[in-house]
Every structure is written in structure tokens, then in C-alpha cells.
Amino acid sequence: MPKRTPPPRPKTRKIPRATVLLVAGVTFVLGSAAPEHMFDVTFDRRSGVMKISVIEIDDMKRPLLVSLMAFEQTLRMVETGLLTSYVALMINLIVTARDVELLREHGVLKSLLADDDEAARFFSRIGEGCAIDYDRQAFADLYEDLRQYCNSHFYYRCRLALFDFRRNYLGSPWKTISLVAAASSSSSPLRKLTSPCFLPKIDSHEMMFK
Structure with a gap:
């Protein structure tokens, strides 16, 4: 074929x-x-x-x-x-x-x-x-x-993945609370991940090419 x-x-x-x-x-x-x-x-x-x-x-x-x-x-x-x-x-x-x-x-x-x-x-x-x-x-x-x-670019793809993570798992206070409770043993890395300094105010759709 x-x-x-x-x-x-x-x-x-x-x-x-x-x-x-x-x-x-x-x-x-x-x-x-x-x-x-x-x-x-x-x-x-x-x-x-x-x-x-x-x-x-x-x-x-x-x-x-x-x-x-x-x-x-x-x-x-x-x-x-x-x-x-x-x-x-x-x-x-x-x-x-x-x-x-x-x-x-x-x-x-x-x-x-x-x-x-x-x-x-x-x-x-x-x-x-x-x-x-x-x-x-x-x-x-x-x-x-x-x-x-x-x-x-590896760094760019990582940033895009982090934006998707924030949107899917940190989109509401209840999701954040549930995630923190489930990952209490690794709270330090999580605090870094959700820190405003770590994630600038850029929407994930802004990183897309059209």
C-alpha cells in the first residue's frame, strides 16, 4: 500500500x-x-x-x-x-x-x-x-x-508544561488545597512551583504559535 x-x-x-x-x-x-x-x-x-x-x-x-x-x-x-x-x-x-x-x-x-x-x-x-x-x-x-x-527549546517546553499544570491543578483554591494535602510530604518543592516569582503572569495561550 x-x-x-x-x-x-x-x-x-x-x-x-x-x-x-x-x-x-x-x-x-x-x-x-x-x-x-x-x-x-x-x-x-x-x-x-x-x-x-x-x-x-x-x-x-x-x-x-x-x-x-x-x-x-x-x-x-x-x-x-x-x-x-x-x-x-x-x-x-x-x-x-x-x-x-x-x-x-x-x-x-x-x-x-x-x-x-x-x-x-x-x-x-x-x-x-x-x-x-x-x-x-x-x-x-x-x-x-x-x-x-x-x-x-527545552526550557520553553518546560515552562509550557508548568503553565498547563497550573491551569489544570491550581485553577481554583479547592484544587490547590487538595493538591497540597496530597503532597504534604513534598511541600517545599510545591511552594516553589506555585510561587509568583517562579511563574510570571503569562497565560499559556500566549506561548502558542498559530
């Missing part, structure tokens, strides 16, 4: 945000500091290093980017829109103020907005004004390399 060829794996459409990727072992470094190279974003699957050219955001750039994205989408037929793909990538990476803080500390992000929360909403607000096709994007290979790197 001939072997059936497995269907091709769907393209990775979305990736976790920057702080979650940090948990997975990804290192963020500044690529080019020249604004004209803003689309130069690369990921080395061997070292886990993502290079991002400097991101400069302020109130004046939002309407400009929205207009440029709209213009780009009227021109392209089959080819992927580079600016639209870039904004989609930033929407994935920058979700919370912690993501902004992380990228700023690595010299990647420069913001003239009021605070980090406002900076975190910068790209998502741009995305609200334009249609983004996540199946056709210039950074598809980067997304796939990130997925393969994180899924093969």
Missing part, C-alpha cells in the same frame, strides 16, 4: 509577544540604527538571536503609517506588502508595556509617546485601520524559524 503524503503544515501566522519569546530563550539585539533599514528584522535559529532595526514611534508617525499601508494595499495584487507585514510583526511582538520596556532596554525601541502603555498600543491601533492578511506576509520564514526554535 503506497504511503500517503502528509498534508503540508499550515504557515505560522502569529507568534508570541516579545516577553514570552524571552522566556523561550530568544535574545533581542539592535540591528541597524538607521531608520531607512527599519524592515531589516532577522532571526538566527541556531543562536536564538533576533536582530531588529531601531523602531522610532511618535504621534506623527501613526497617521503616516496608516496612509502608507492603505496605499501599499491598493498597489499589490499577488506580492506581499512589506510595510503591512512589518506592522503585523510589531503587533505580535509589542502587546504590553513590559514588551515596550524590554525592547527599549535593548536599544531597539525609541518612543516619544506619553508612556509605555501608549507605546504598546501604537501598532495595534495602526492595524485596526487596515486589513492585514497573516497568510501573505514577508516575514513568514522568520515566523517559522521562531516556531521551530521555541518548540525545540
